[in-house]
Amino acid sequence: MSDNHFQVSDLGEKKLIKRIINKLDNYESSKINKLFKYQIGDDAALINITNLINTDINIKNINDSIKCNEDLENNEKYLVASSDLLIQDKHFPKQMSYFQMGQKSVTVNVSDLTAMGAKPAGILISLAIPRDLNLIYFDEMIDGILNACYTYGIPLIGGDTNEADQIIISGTAFGTVDKINALRKTGFVKGDYIAITGEIGLASLGFEILKNENINIIKNELKEDKISGKIVDLAIEKALNPVSNVDEGIILGKFASSGTDITDGLASELYELYNSNNEIKKDDNLGLRIYENNLTNMPNFKEISKISKVLNKDSLDLILHVGEDFEILFTSSLDKDKIKNNLDENIDFFIIGEVTDTNRVELQYSDGRIVELSPKGYEHFAKN
Amino acid sequence: MSDNHFQVSDLGEKKLIKRIINKLDNYESSKINKLFKYQIGDDAALINITNLINTDINIKNINDSIKCNEDLENNEKYLVASSDLLIQDKHFPKQMSYFQMGQKSVTVNVSDLTAMGAKPAGILISLAIPRDLNLIYFDEMIDGILNACYTYGIPLIGGDTNEADQIIISGTAFGTVDKINALRKTGFVKGDYIAITGEIGLASLGFEILKNENINIIKNELKEDKISGKIVDLAIEKALNPVSNVDEGIILGKFASSGTDITDGLASELYELYNSNNEIKKDDNLGLRIYENNLTNMPNFKEISKISKVLNKDSLDLILHVGEDFEILFTSSLDKDKIKNNLDENIDFFIIGEVTDTNRVELQYSDGRIVELSPKGYEHFAKN
Numbered sequence: 001m002s003d004n005h006f007q008v009s010d011l012g013e014k015k016l017i018k019r020i021i022n023k024l025d026n027y028e029s030s031k032i033n034k035l036f037k038y039q040i041g042d043d044a045a046l047i048n049i050t051n052l053i054n055t056d057i058n059i060k061n062i063n064d065s066i067k068c069n070e071d072l073e074n075n076e077k078y079l080v081a082s083s084d085l086l087i088q089d090k091h092f093p094k095q096m097s098y099f100q101m102g103q104k105s106v107t108v109n110v111s112d113l114t115a116m117g118a119k120p121a122g123i124l125i126s127l128a129i130p131r132d133l134n135l136i137y138f139d140e141m142i143d144g145i146l147n148a149c150y151t152y153g154i155p156l157i158g159g160d161t162n163e164a165d166q167i168i169i170s171g172t173a174f175g176t177v178d179k180i181n182a183l184r185k186t187g188f189v190k191g192d193y194i195a196i197t198g199e200i201g202l203a204s205l206g207f208e209i210l211k212n213e214n215i216n217i218i219k220n221e222l223k224e225d226k227i228s229g230k231i232v233d234l235a236i237e238k239a240l241n242p243v244s245n246v247d248e249g250i251i252l253g254k255f256a257s258s259g260t261d262i263t264d265g266l267a268s269e270l271y272e273l274y275n276s277n278n279e280i281k282k283d284d285n286l287g288l289r290i291y292e293n294n295l296t297n298m299p300n301f302k303e304i305s306k307i308s309k310v311l312n313k314d315s316l317d318l319i320l321h322v323g324e325d326f327e328i329l330f331t332s333s334l335d336k337d338k339i340k341n342n343l344d345e346n347i348d349f350f351i352i353g354e355v356t357d358t359n360r361v362e363l364q365y366s367d368g369r370i371v372e373l374s375p376k377g378y379e380h381f382a383k384n
Numbered sequence: 385m386s387d388n389h390f391q392v393s394d395l396g397e398k399k400l401i402k403r404i405i406n407k408l409d410n411y412e413s414s415k416i417n418k419l420f421k422y423q424i425g426d427d428a429a430l431i432n433i434t435n436l437i438n439t440d441i442n443i444k445n446i447n448d449s450i451k452c453n454e455d456l457e458n459n460e461k462y463l464v465a466s467s468d469l470l471i472q473d474k475h476f477p478k479q480m481s482y483f484q485m486g487q488k489s490v491t492v493n494v495s496d497l498t499a500m501g502a503k504p505a506g507i508l509i510s511l512a513i514p515r516d517l518n519l520i521y522f523d524e525m526i527d528g529i530l531n532a533c534y535t536y537g538i539p540l541i542g543g544d545t546n547e548a549d550q551i552i553i554s555g556t557a558f559g560t561v562d563k564i565n566a567l568r569k570t571g572f573v574k575g576d577y578i579a580i581t582g583e584i585g586l587a588s589l590g591f592e593i594l595k596n597e598n599i600n601i602i603k604n605e606l607k608e609d610k611i612s613g614k615i616v617d618l619a620i621e622k623a624l625n626p627v628s629n630v631d632e633g634i635i636l637g638k639f640a641s642s643g644t645d646i647t648d649g650l651a652s653e654l655y656e657l658y659n660s661n662n663e664i665k666k667d668d669n670l671g672l673r674i675y676e677n678n679l680t681n682m683p684n685f686k687e688i689s690k691i692s693k694v695l696n697k698d699s700l701d702l703i704l705h706v707g708e709d710f711e712i713l714f715t716s717s718l719d720k721d722k723i724k725n726n727l728d729e730n731i732d733f734f735i736i737g738e739v740t741d742t743n744r745v746e747l748q749y750s751d752g753r754i755v756e757l758s759p760k761g762y763e764h765f766a767k768n
Contacts, residue, residue: 083554090547124465132393142407158429170510
């Protein structure tokens with residue numbers, strides 16, 4: 001069957017991106033300068049700032065310039081850039097305020113920099129909004145954007161305004177990172193611990209709670225004191241007010257062997273690391289194994305599990321296959337105490353598994369059984 | 385009447401952007417670093433690369449670093465970044481192929497860099513596409529994007545893929561420019577010539593020709609040899625395959641006193657220059673005057689005018705109040721011959737007016753009458 005019988009939904013988001021990357025090769029001719037490390041497969045693009053400066057055709061004093069660049073070469077720094085586009089009916093639950101939409105649009109973009117260990121430096125935001133949007137809501141959205149910029153210490157430096165049937169917020173965040181500290185998806189070795197920077201599953205539980213069909217069920221359970229109001233609040237907070245912990249990313253960049261942000265579910269992100277490694281080292285047989293026990297031992301897991309059950313959801317499924325937690329998944333050759341020493345003591349982290357030589361992504365259940373994990377994560381255009 | 389009685393369409397795009405800029409002041413606290421020249425009002429943001437490098441918290445050899453930065457300071461370079469978001473039913477006429485949509489999305493973003501005299505260095509593209517889009521069309525669109533990247537000599541370095549009811553292409557282009565060569569909206573002085581890099585009005589005529597109600601009228605006129613097929617083809621070509629002339633921008637950056645790209649119509653862009661100047665020098669009384677004669681003397685004007693009349697349009701109105709030509713409007717203190725010497729001799733340009741001290745934007749008709757120009761240009765959310 002030829003391509004013209006297929007729709008984009010037959011491929012799904014990840015295969016579409018792969019398709020774009022494959023096409024890139026045809027265009028990587030000599031005409032396009034090679035100053036860039038294409039990182040379309042990574043969380044953000046890395047651009048060598050030194051080379052960017054050298055594109056100048058009018059260097060006044062070539063000797064000074066070369067000397068200068070030698071210095072720069074020594075602590076080689078990347079400009080890091082990443083784009084994320086959010087669409088109202090896909091990314092913003094109905095209960096999300098316009099202020100929160102603005103905030104989230106900045107957070108998702110900053111999160112891609114965090115995932116690279118980069119320090120954010122600025123953001124551009126392009127908006128599309130319905131023409132009948134009340135000006136009060138427009139202001140709220142802009143306030144949310146600017147408030148998040150303030151939180152992350154970055155300026156809003158540009159963008160575009162358009163008309164559309166629903167709200168679309170497209171951002172491009174950029175920042176900087178020293179080459180040696182860039183947190184990549186590759187770099188882990190056998191025996192490395194696999195860890196996450198905070199408990200996950202709360203945001204996806206929050207999205208479940210906020211669904212029309214669930215909100216009254218939860219209210220009744222709360223009334224009868226069957227579930228924890230504190231955890232319900234926390235889950236909703238994580239869903240509506242996601243935050244990217246930039247400082248954790250910067251610290252992890254210095255000692256973690258690899259890392260990424262957990263936006264599409266833990267399983268999906270584990271496969272991101274696994275596949276990225278496979279692409280560059282096809283025969284090292286490295287695999288990633290996580291332990292059910294470590295996930296179920298996280299502080300709020302029991303309560304998350306109880307609430308999930310009320311909503312006919314499996315908490316492990318929420319953790320593995322739904323995302324939006326914006327925590328960082330990382331690997332490190334250091335042991336738990338040394339990771340603790342490297343991370344600020346106020347920063348939580350949980351060891352959830354280890355790098356193996358089994359050449360697959362797997363889950364070890366508490367009864368000892370080991371199964372290959374399904375790569376299913378949140379994916380646009382997915383059939384199911 | 386309080387703000388909550390207003391919709392965004394009551395303000396229009398330019399006032400909304402102004403509203404965002406005003407809000408920025410509240411957030412420009414000491415916490416947000418001041419390394420940036422906010423240029424939300426200019427065509428693109430300017431970021432001081434030297435300062436960007438200095439954000440590093442881990443400079444290994446502080447003396448080397450300072451020395452290096454002194455060198456860089458001397459030929460201070462800006463990173464230039466700009467975002468534009470295109471929506472299928474607003475920016476892509478029905479006759480536009482998916483390949484052309486992809487191309488246009490790159491061109492509009494590169495054009496903002498051209499308008500600053502910058503050399504493009506890379507682009508990020510975020511897509512939203514309907515789930516039932518045929519894969520062939522998806523490929524065509526990506527090919528269009530990559531082909532334009534190839535034309536402008538820049539890599540596609542990142543982006544995002546999403547699902548939406550119609551095609552949305554949001555791009556962020558970035559590049560570099562020496563501080564002294566950045567083409568800004570301000571800088572013109574009394575007596576400067578006002579010029580454009582090529583004949584305008586063709587793209588807007590093309591969009592008119594392509595309208596459902598017009599296409600048969602044009603076909604009939606062509607059949608009866610009443611209008612020029614060459615100009616019809618050229619107009620359609622300009623509408624469907626816009627190109628940004630990066631080299632012209634870079635050259636103009638070196639000698640023009642100000643400039644911008646003509647995307648929203650000549651009148652609107654003249655007001656962009658006029659208002660930008662007013663914001664920084666409120667009492668210099670500088671104004672901009674263009675001459676009807678100079679516009680009507682452009683090589684294809686008579687034919688454009690004839691075709692416009694067939695479609696019940698005024699050609700001067702198309703030139704003044706509709707855009708999408710992607711030519712550059714610039715000012716220069718040099719006379720015509722000297723401009724010619726500075727520009728490559730293959731580059732067309734037309735002098736259309738001069739900078740006055742009349743403190744307004746005006747048009748001098750061929751009969752000598754001088755009238756204030758209406759600022760009307762293409763604007764999203766516009767009421768009419």
